[in-house]
Amino acid sequence: MLYTANEERVRHMNTTVEIRHLDKYYGRKKALSDINLTIPAGMFGLLGRNGAGKTTLMKTLATLLEKQKGEVRICGIPVENASQIRRIIGYLPQDFSMYPNMTVYESMDYLGVLSGLGKKERQKRIPLLLERVNLSDAQYKKVKTLSGGMKRRLGIAQAILHNPKVLIVDEPTAGLDPEERVRFRNLLCEIAEDRIVILSTHIVGDIEATCENIAVLDEGTLLFTGTVEELLLAVKGKVYKAEISRSELEKLKKRYLVTSMLTMGNNVIVRFLAEKQPFEGARHCEADVEDAYMYLMQKRGGKL
């Protein structure tokens, strides 16, 4: 892919997102509270339940919301400098679409113009990107005829159209079937090779499969930031599996946090979290990110 002079300049920028003491309010309601984060190049996962503040943080980074306090720098540029930031970011919102009567190519071309790309550049880049997201055959299809997965892939293609240094992707896999989800995650990983990709999601599997560095948000505050391994370390030795009778299940659920269960006739195989060996017959098992995430959330709630 060819790079313009501006892109060359951007390529040599410091590739980090620095967030210091970030506060954001909606009226009196505090949506983000004293957020401190350093996001390096590569895939970065932002995990949290619905309403945790993920979209607010993403929108603040994408210049779609103004912060009240704190400092945010994207590749060294303060986020207040919106026109400069817009040159180096790509954004795929959670709830997006495109003009339904435009074809896939026309949509890309329209957004390419808004990204300041020249005609020749667009003619060269759009087919390459559509091929990359496996939409070459659909380039003359109208947007309204695309499936959910195809729309998401088109969303990614438009977000990297101007070769941004930072790609912000908000809940990209929601509503996708498993095959599309895997394809989409792989695509994001490929894209993250030479830039920052910030992936916000409440689906733990997406983070586990793609991100090395993560942050967990809850009610506007940062619960955890670090690597996936560090998150797993917090729950190491605290994940158990046991086969119990169905009548014992309610009792177990009251005492421990059950992260999964599988019914087998009158018995249930449960996976749960406990600080120490809970009872005889419960076996240690290897923790996954979902266990760690649940542990973190419950710990905040004071239950463990």
Added chain:
Amino acid sequence: MWSLWKKECKQTAKSLIYWLYVICLVLFYVSQMGGMRGRMMTAPKEGQEDYRTYGKKDTASEAEIMDYGLSRLVTGYYLETFDTYPVGYVKEVNISEKEKEEIGEMLADMTGEQPDTLDKKLEEYMMLPWGTEEEASWVPAMRDGYSYEKFLKNMGRVCEILGPGSEFTEAKLKYSARTPVDYEGAKKAYENLVTKDGYTGGYLRLFSDYMGILMGILPAFLITSRILRDRRAKMQDLIFTRKTSSAVIVTARCLAGICMAILPVIAISVMPMIDCILFAKGTGIRLDYLAFLKYDLGWLLPPVMAVTALGMLVTELSETPLAILVQVIWWFASLQMGINGMSGGDYGWNLIPRHNSVVNYGGFANGFGQLVKNRLLYAALAVVLTAATIGIYEAKRKGHFRRRGNILFNRKKSDQA
């Protein structure tokens, strides 16, 4: 900027509402001016039945005003009801016994009749078949020597009785009492049309009068639909995070809206030009071949600019079709303001200046200075409104003024945290 402008024009051209807009323009033209080809203005002949088509005299004499006012008052008095136009639409005002008595006394005073015999004479006069009024033994007429000031005082009292929108104000009486031109007047009107207006000018002015009515409202539909399309298609965030500045986005969209609105007007304005060319063939009349551009761009473009810019501002601010309601109010008020100047010349500051006549070049020439100021005002207003829209658009890109349930309130959806 121009790439985006081209894309915006293309997008508008592909929309259904745009073709509805074009159809409206064509139908309106056909209904108002479509049958003109066989009825083009020719030189008046001395002694012809009347010269109504050559316009009315510029002014009416005091006697003509008093005669006209009296005839209208007599009709309303007899029917015990008057038509008024308080907000443009006709409203029937029924007078009470006491009010009828008061107006009867005025009529008796103005005609010199005794109040007790006036009603009987009036009854006989009004019952005469249409067209036989001249055979009547009595016709209502102002008595000799009745002063104009006293007449106006009476009319003022009638206005008080009838309320707003009465036709008995001095301005309305002066306007309505004008009589058609005579042969000399008709000759002059035709000479002006041929020599000063290049023949086509008169027809393009009439075209501008009709199209001005549509240009005062329809562009609002085009731009409102275009701006709301971003929200409907959930495109806003994709566009807001792009490199292109708010000034370029707003200006390109506004220019595209204006160009696409005026383009079919220019195309349709070729029709009266063709009518004129066909008529003038072999007559030696020197036509003004650029009249259509002069009137399209000079007369009709400024309201298109102002309406588009206002529509864009209100729609960006409210993210609703509120702009259409705002424009309907402005349009309606402008139409009402224009009612007293339909024959042209009295352009004022109206968004929709009227000149519903092929002739009356004199009125046009007299009002030309004001018309230029008027058109410049609306062009300037469009620039100011566009600048304000740029400011609002940039603020929206940073999360302000975005409608999430309530207009102008930055309320957050529960699933958006």
